Amino acid sequence: MTTMITIYEVAWGAAGLIFALGGARALRHATRLAGGSGPSDRSWPLLAAPSIAALLTLGGARLHAMLGAPGAVWDAVLDGRFWTLAAGAGLRIGGGLLLATAFLLWVVPAWSAGRLSGLAVLDAIVPVAGLSIFVGRFGCFFGGCCFGEPSAAPWAVRYPTDGQAYWNHVAQGLLPDAGGPSLPVHPLSLYLGVAAGLSGLAALGSRRWARGHRFPPGVAASCFVACMSVSRLFLEPLRETRFLDTVPAQREL
Numbered sequence: 001m002t003t004m005i006t007i008y009e010v011a012w013g014a015a016g017l018i019f020a021l022g023g024a025r026a027l028r029h030a031t032r033l034a035g036g037s038g039p040s041d042r043s044w045p046l047l048a049a050p051s052i053a054a055l056l057t058l059g060g061a062r063l064h065a066m067l068g069a070p071g072a073v074w075d076a077v078l079d080g081r082f083w084t085l086a087a088g089a090g091l092r093i094g095g096g097l098l099l100a101t102a103f104l105l106w107v108v109p110a111w112s113a114g115r116l117s118g119l120a121v122l123d124a125i126v127p128v129a130g131l132s133i134f135v136g137r138f139g140c141f142f143g144g145c146c147f148g149e150p151s152a153a154p155w156a157v158r159y160p161t162d163g164q165a166y167w168n169h170v171a172q173g174l175l176p177d178a179g180g181p182s183l184p185v186h187p188l189s190l191y192l193g194v195a196a197g198l199s200g201l202a203a204l205g206s207r208r209w210a211r212g213h214r215f216p217p218g219v220a221a222s223c224f225v226a227c228m229s230v231s232r233l234f235l236e237p238l239r240e241t242r243f244l245d246t247v248p249a250q251r252e253l
Contacts, residue, residue, distance in 0.1 A: 006142075007138075008142065009139070010139065015133065016136075018132045020054050023128045024046070024051075026125060027116075030121070031046060049121075058091075060096035060097070060098060061093050061095055062086060065091055066090075067095070101122070104122055104125060105121065122221035123203075123210075126220055126221050127200045128200070131200050133192075133193065134194070136193070137189045137196065138190075140192075141189040147159065147164065147186070147188055147240055148185045149185060149186060150184060150185055153186065155187065156185055156187070158182050158184055160181055161181065165185055165240070166181065168182070168240060169182050188235065188238050191238070195231035195235065202224070203220040203221070206219050206220050
C-alpha cells in the first residue's frame, strides 16, 4: 500500500524545518548576546532544542485531539489499539503549542548554562514560530482543512468534490449530493497563517525595541501571545463547526 505525501505534509514539514533551523540560529545568537560563546561550550544542546520543540508540538497537537474523545481513547487502550489511534489523523495545535512552550520555558534554560531565562528563550523563538505557522497554514489551505463558513466575499474559495467542505455542505442540506465544488467559504487557514506571520513580525520588532530600551526578557513573547490571541478571537467565529457524524472531521489546527 502506497501513501501519497500531500501538500499538507510538505507544508508542515517545511514549517518544522524552518522552526528547527531558524530557532537554533536564534537561540545561538541570543546566547552570544548574553555572554556565551555559542554551541562550542556547554550550551550546545540549544541547537537541538527547537527540533525537540517541533516534535513536541506535533505530539501535543495529536494528544489534544485525542482528549476530545476520551471514551474512544479508553476503548483503544483496552483493545491494545492505543498506538494505532495515536498515529491517526486529527490535530489541535493548542495542545502542541502548550507542550512545546512548557519545554522551552522550563527545560531549555538549563541547557544555556544559566545564560538565558525561560522568557529570553521564548523571546528568541517566537518570531521564527510565527514564520513557521505562516508556512504551515498553506498546507491547511491546500489540504482543505480549517475552512471557514460560507461567504460571499470576493476572495472566498470553493473546495472540490469529496473535500471536507463539500461534504459538510451536503450534510447540512446546502448542496445536493451530485458532485461539484463546495459553496464559497472563507479561506480561514490563510487568515490564520497571515495572523501568525504578522504576530511574528510584531514580536521581532518588539524584541528589538525592548533591547534598545533595556527592558527585561518577555516583551517579545508577550507581544506574540497577545497578537495571536486577539487574532484568534476575531477569526475563530469564522470557522465552520457545524459537522454531522457522517462528515469527515477537519484538522483543527
